[in-house]
Amino acid sequence: MKTKHRIVREYIQSKILDGTFSPNEKIGSESEFMERFQVSRHTVRLAIGDLVNQGWLYRKQGAGTYCAARSELGQMDKNHKNIALITTNISDYIFPSIIQGAESYLSKHGYNVSLFSTDNDHKHEKEVLEKILTHPIDGVIIEPTKSALSNPNIHYFLNLEKSDIPYVMINAYYDELEPFSITIDDVKGGFIQTEHLIMQGHQNILGFFKTDDLQGTRRMKGYIKAHRSHQLQINPSNIITYHTEEKSTKPVDMLEKILLRPGQTRPTAIVCYNDELALLLLDVLRKQKLKIPKDISLIGYDDSILSQVSEVKLTTIKHPQAVMGEVAARKILEVINDRVSIPPYKGRQDSITYEPELVIRNSTNTFETPRIEIQTV
Structure with a gap:
């Protein structure tokens, strides 16, 4: 458990490091720190004294305590490699x-x-x-x-x-x-993922993208570009975005709902943000008794070890x-x-x-539009 004077000291350090306290600028008074942390004047003085001794702060007689100009911040002990x-x-x-x-x-x-x-x-x-x-x-x-x-x-x-x-x-x-x-090049990677499925005859393609990371937004951009390049209309509800905190729940929940669509409107392929997500969604598809790639194609990203641990070997994008x-x-x-x-x-x-490279395995396959037979009377 941190001591009170350490809590005060680390707070002041943090404010110096994030730029709140600038070099040669006066920091708060002892009374302000006492009130903020509900501690004694002795505790505040201990914390400030430590930082003065370490070169973070300096005192001016009768004027207060100031932030030191630390041109070598973080380099106090060089040559440690x-x-x-x-x-x-x-x-x-x-x-x-x-x-x-x-x-x-x-x-x-x-x-x-x-x-x-x-x-x-x-x-x-x-x-x-x-x-x-x-x-x-x-x-x-x-x-x-x-x-x-x-x-x-x-x-x-x-x-x-x-x-x-x-x-x-x-x-x-x-x-x-x-x-x-x-x-x-994640835009190109997302494009290659999607184009591979389009070239196999898929048009109703789901895309799952984690959009709090730059990789996800760019892979989504590639997904959109591939559709436009092949003049395919995108169903807006086919793009599912999520953040890091939702990665284990939202994609699963959304896929379960989407699979309830009537047969002809169900997606025939899924573009995944990465291989980790692909395996998570693979479990959902198994529970629905869907076979990969016969019933639905699935493509990952990163060519991680996860792409080959399942009985379904993932088609994916190679990562260096x-x-x-x-x-x-x-x-x-x-x-x-x-x-x-x-x-x-x-x-x-x-x-x-x-440059991204496509690695083709057995999780994707050609899709043929079901024939509609017209009976003559």
């Missing part, structure tokens, strides 16, 4: 492969890797960034949290830049920062995974070793985008 690797998950799905690719390369070059997970939650991302900014870290490889939404933690990334801590973004990026990133991790590690070390320079606002120019 530490890289922070931050993903939205650590142990599941494609993330172990990405991490292994980065960690293997970095360890060969004498760097330690600190792993962090944000659980795709802005609050957790904030906590991780605060930890990084107060510890000796040479560089950061990060997968953005809910990259399609406005991010409340932008100040922390600006503080990384101010502290000369380079960062590389993987899988997605915060567009407003224009960082160097390593991604896959380990290669992406290794390339991110190589890039961050190039920056640290001054072999290249990537000013954040120019990083988009040199960013790496992988």
Whole structure:
């Protein structure tokens, strides 16, 4: 359990890191902190004293306490050769492969890797960034949290830049920062997914997309572009969007309702945001006694290990995974070793985008429109 003076100290640190307290600006009075946290003056003075000793704050006799100008914030102890690797998950799905690719390369070059997970939650991302900014870290490889939404933690990334801590973004990026990133062309990937089904004769195609991440919005864009390219009308109710917190419930509930449609209006194929979702929806289809791909085709994304663990082997889009991790590690070390320079606002120019590839297995098949026989009397 945190002590009261630690709670006050961490609050002040957080306000310095997110830019609320600017360099050489006076912070709140002792009385204000006493009232905010319902603590004694002694507790507040302990917290402020710690931060003064650590160089976060300085006192002016008779004027109060001020935020220090910390040009080397987070770099108090250089040459530890530490890289922070931050993903939205650590142990599941494609993330172990990405991490292994980065960690293997970095360890060969004498760097330690600190792993962090944000659980795709802005609050957790904030906590991780605060930890990084107060510890000796040479560089950061990060997968953005809910990259399609406005991010409340932008100040922390600006503080990384101010502290000369380079960062590389993987899988997605915060567009407003224009960082160097390593991604896959998700618009093209969504297009390829959908076009594959269209070319097999499917016209009534469901699309499930997680839209709090940039990957999901772009894959949905590809889904729409494929329909338009082939001059197919999209049924608006065939696009199902959801957020991270709903990923285990909303897609299942929606598919169960959609499968209640009359026979001729039922979808004949499903485009999935990723392989993880495809397996979740596969369980729904099994419960409805539907056979894949005879009754309905299903296509995933990422070519994860999940695409081959079921008796139904998923047609999917290949993701570079380990290669992406290794390339991110190589890039961050190039920056640290001054072999290249990537000013954040120019990083988009040199960013790496992988071309998506279709991997065809047995979860998709051709669809033939049922014949309507006209009987003559």
